[in-house]
Amino acid sequence: MPKVARQLSDRAVAAIKTDGRHAVGGAPGLHLRVSAGHRGWVLRLMVGDKRRDIGLGAYPSVGLSEARDKAREIHAGLREGVDPVAPRKQQRMALAAQAATEKTxxxxxxxxxxxxxxxxxxxxxxxxxxxxxxxxxxxxxxxxxxxxxxxxxxxxxxxxxxxxxxxxxxxxxxxxxxxxxxxxxxxxxxxxxxxxxxxxxxxxxxxxxxxQKVEHHRAIPVEDLPRFMAYLRQREGIAARALEFVVLTAARSGEARGATWSEIDRQAAVWTVPAERMKASTEHRVPLSKAAMDLLHKLPRFEDTELLFPGTKGQPLSDMSMTAVMRRMNVDAVPHGFRSTFRDWVGEKTDYPRELAEQALAHTLESKVEAAYRRGDALEKRRQMMEEWAHFCAKSA
CATH class of the missing domain: 1.10.150.130 (Tyrosine recombinase, N-terminal domain)
Incomplete structure (x- = not known):
């Protein structure tokens, strides 16, 4: 056990300014440690065969009398076999564990x-x-x-x-x-x-x-579509052609605006939209009618972009570009509404099954059983349907 140093007074402790350890007495191993102007209490003692330094707080926040009381308490516990370091470690570990689980x-x-x-x-x-x-x-x-x-x-x-x-x-x-x-x-x-x-x-x-009030996309009635298409084909510009392509393919406007020439198989007359551009994240094949292919044949090719319908600086057209075409035509509808018009045409004007229309629209089947049994995409059956759709669109032209 360290020898007991001469007990210093409060005034003597306050006068200590020199860097190093300074025994203050009153409890074995109690020191005031001074380093770079910082002063704090340290208790040096032997725990088993190891020498330990235990901090007791900063001076003068912890005064001389309080430091001696703490030191004596630790010594008393040590005599009874209590490791003075273990509780501190356990407390630190508990605090660390608590902090690890406390998240905002x-x-x-x-x-x-x-x-x-x-x-x-x-x-x-x-x-x-x-x-x-x-x-x-x-x-x-x-x-x-x-x-x-x-x-x-x-x-x-x-x-x-x-x-x-x-x-x-x-x-x-x-x-x-x-x-x-x-x-x-x-x-x-x-x-x-x-x-x-x-x-x-x-x-x-x-x-x-x-x-909630369900607000459907405003759509052109089926009976008015042929007349609309006749007027649309008289308009010039990439946005008008993109809108015509949306109608003929029943595609989402974003899919059409992002379409590239590499996605078009001219020989097979098929447009393959990659999964990353589809809402359901599944590749979608679109059979192109003769009218859709004729539209593509007449489109100009631009050297700085692969897009079918490029906007300014080679970027895809904005959705508002096609909406603006419809507004200039005084049509109270939106581009997405043509998918509803197509769905109404299938249901009201044809005998094609609902499932075929849903496949054309690339809708995800709600029935998991039905989806599990759908192996193919009925491309050729859909081709015939899309050809009839194109004929209907041109009926009054």
Missing amino acids: FRWCMEEFLRAKAPEWSNPKHRQQWENTLETYAMPHLGHFNVSVIDLPHVLACLEPIWSTKNETASRLRGRIESILDWATVRKYRTGENPARWKGHLDKVLAAPSKI
Whole structure:
């Protein structure tokens, strides 16, 4: 055991300025350590066969009398077989373990988006998630530890917009639920998810179906389509030709605007849209009617782009370019509405089965059983249907 040094007074301790260890007495091994102007208490003692230095706090925050009391308490514990270092290690480990599991909602959101980003084919999906959560969730949840988030916190996000912006609120609820589920799996929280709908939020919030108004894309009636096509073919410009191609193929406007010459098999009269440009992330083959092929034959080829319908600087046309064509024609409809017109034509004017029209529109089958049995894409059957569609479009031309 270290010998007991002469006991220094408070005044003598306050006068110590020289760097190094200075024994202050009153308890074996108690020193005031001075280094670069910083002064703190250190207790040096033997624990078993090892010499240990234990910090007792900074001086003068911890005064001389308090430092001596701490040192004597440690010595008393050591005589009873208590390791003075072990509790401190255990406390540090407990604090480290607690810190590792204490994550804020914002941190969990960022980690969730980073982990799930590879699943999203469109980079805009992440931006949409971030924008919605940043606007409506972060003011209420961002700084909270996910372990304490409960129903009142979730309702604070949802209730202000549930009736006025229900579609946005419904998406927000699902996104909060996904992040909290992720946090539960990662052991950052326990218990049921306060953002779940069935059997929980459906008891305190109005059903979306009772609030949301379904707004369909404005479409041209089937009977008016031939006359519209006749007028459209009289208009010049890439946007008009792109719109004509959208009608003839029943494609989504984005698929047509992004179409390239390499996707067109002229010999087979087939347009193959790659999976990365399809909504369902599945490659889609489109049989091209004679009218569609004639349109492509007349299109100019541009050296600086592979796009069928390039806009300015070789970039794809904007969706507004085709909408603008329709507005100049005084037509109260949107480009996407032609898919509805095509679907109405199949149902009202032909005997083709519903499934064939759904394949032409590249819709994902709701029935998993039906989807499992659909092996091919009925390309040749669809070719005949699209040829009849093109004839109908030109009926009054």
